[in-house]
Amino acid sequence: MNFSVLMSVYFKEKPEFLKESIESLVSQTLKPDEIVIVLDGKLTDELYRLLDEYKNAYPDLFKYVQLEQNMGLGKALEIGIKECRYDVIARMDSDDICHPERFEKQINFLKNNPDVKVLGSWIAEFEEGPDKIESIRKVPSTYEEIREYAKTRCPLNHMTVVYYKEAVLKAGSYQTLMWNEDYFLWGRMLNSNIKFMNIPEALVYARAGADMFNRRGGLKYFNKEVELQKKFLKMQFIDKQTFIKNVITRGTVRILPNSIRGFIYKKLLRR
Known part of the structure; x- marks a missing residue:
């Protein structure tokens, strides 16, 4: 099952965090077939240099989409999802770190559960480093639990999600709703009876x-x-x-x- 990774980067990103994030992608036990990074407006020279290094090292893996101005995460992802070559897309944030087996576990799950169109996981939150976990954000696992939970809280950790491009676009894709673009998307998809699940394991280390x-x-x-x-x-x-x-x-x-x-x-x- 071929899949893309979708990430957005803007000028305030810390290069060292972005480097850790990208390293966690290229070091997966199951490597992505494409990494699409939306450059949300003009970046710093340091960020451009870092991205150039990865593009030179993996010329067939990375695809950059440069936006003329900063448009925010929702719009950047709306544009980026259309640039992804494959129907299966894994989301990732530019300052978080993937568990080495994240994609292997999620892609295998989707292969074995073809009715599931959106799949997330728990996150392990840290401040100093991923070896010092402060807390775990657990979300419900089953479709029925997710539907009920979503009425009062966001049922997915956005940076952990793997979804089918076709299902997201059919639901209207990401729409501008500052800070809530993902939750709004999940609500619309759940309202259309699209099946969601979460793997009850922290597959992403998130900065908090x-x-x-x-x-x-x-x-x-x-x-x-x-x-x-x-x-x-x-x-x-x-x-x-x-x-x-x-x-x-x-x-x-x-x-x-x-x-x-x-x-x-x-x-x-x-x-």
Whole structure:
């Protein structure tokens, strides 16, 4: 089963993190057939040099898609998914690290479960390094559990997902909804009865910390949260009672002080 990897990079990326991420891709026990990296606007010289090194080392593996200006993750992925050669696409973030057997386990799972069109896994979160795991974000495994869980929380860890291009495009692909493009996509796909599953194992090591919690808070984030819930209500993915509950619970977390929000994420929403 041939597959592509899809990643987006922008100018604020740290070269050392990007290097670790790419190294984890090219060192897989089952190597991808293509790595598509969307350059979301102009990058730094250091980032360009790093990407050139990999392109020179693996000329047939890497494909770069340069955008004229920064358009955000959702738009970058919407463009990038169309540039992927293969129908099976594995998502990856530019500052996270794959478990060496991630693709082998996920691709074999898809081969053995042809009805599953979206497959994710748990993530192991770290601050200092992947050898010092701070927490595990566990998500439900079965389709039925995922459908129910998705009504109140995002049911997938986006950077772990492998999906079928055709299924994503049929659902409308990524659409601009700042910080919630992936969750909105999952909701639409689940609403169309597309089968999801998660492997109950951490197959990606994800960076966490104060910066991440800062990105998940503030009035702008609260407003986007309400916008997402309105869309879910309109398409009847959730009912009015769940809408109110989500705005109160999820919305409140967005406007709490960063230290409290970090505590909630690390201590109450992780294991």
